[in-house]
Amino acid sequence: MEKTKVILDCDTGSDDAVAIMLAILSDKLELLGVSTVAGNKEINFTTDNTLRVIELLGSKAPVYRGCHTSMVTKIAPGRRGGYNGMTGVSEFNVDAKGNIIQYHNDCLPIAEAKTKEKKEHAVFWLIDTLMRSEGDIVLVPTGPLTNIAMALRLEPAIAGKIKELVFMGGGFKVFNSTSCAEFNIWADPEAAQIVLTSGIEKITMVPLDATHSANFSREDAKELRDYGTELCRVVADLIDERVTAYDAYQPQNPLGTAPLHDALALAYVFDREVLRDVKLMRVDVDCGGGFADGSTLCDTRAYPDRELNCYVALDADRERFVKLTKELLKSFK
């Protein structure tokens, strides 16, 4: 069976890390490389974390450092700009030891990597790789869409070379950074709008509505920890850390569970059944700088007045996703 060629574009934090792991471990995918972007953390951390994950798995996938800030967010007056992965958090909670509870620590609980990133900038690498391809690459962005939008601005022809773009971001009825915006889109609204209107043949949005339907629990973490391998220990730590943060800032139903957003988006590339209720819609991003800034506007009318441009996943198959994730993680000794 021919493997699907995939490129991940990540702001590696805890859930991006698991997406990278699945991309390496799935025998249905060929990971061509990972580009990094600022988002959950500054670019130094997201790049360093990406290298750690790849080396832990013994993969040779190259890593390219991308944009260190959003396209215009920081120069638009009135926007909050500057983000650190504390999605939607205005007041910090601390644990019993006085440490700030957060979704993503600066560094993942993995040994520092010896491998270095490649010299070429991620945006140029993306353009070059896509233009040389046979149009057979699936692009999976799991952070702010800055690199992809920059690449599209520099070389619009890459749109016709992307087989499919599956991104984690946005919300239909579920939001985190503001009352109506999800972090990856809110962090760089213009970039998201550029991507959505670029003419890429097939775009699938994996919003919070889907990712919050496929949460991991502390029991899942325990099962992985008990399995005893280093990789399963790392993911167990990440799940526990995320559950603590979600209980503190975004309590889920049931409590004691947390999403691994980015891993779900990646899993969809090799298992189409993990997402449910996927509907073709018109999606645009509010870039007005007001209350709705970064909101994904999903047109569900029978007769939208703009071309349909994006498949939106409204639900996910939790059992299937959790099972396949655990199986793949356990397959690595």
Ligand code: RIB
């Ligand atoms: O809103 C969830 C998204 O924001 C995930 O991609 C997470 O990693 C952060 O980037």
Ligand code: CA
């Ligand atoms: Ca991410």
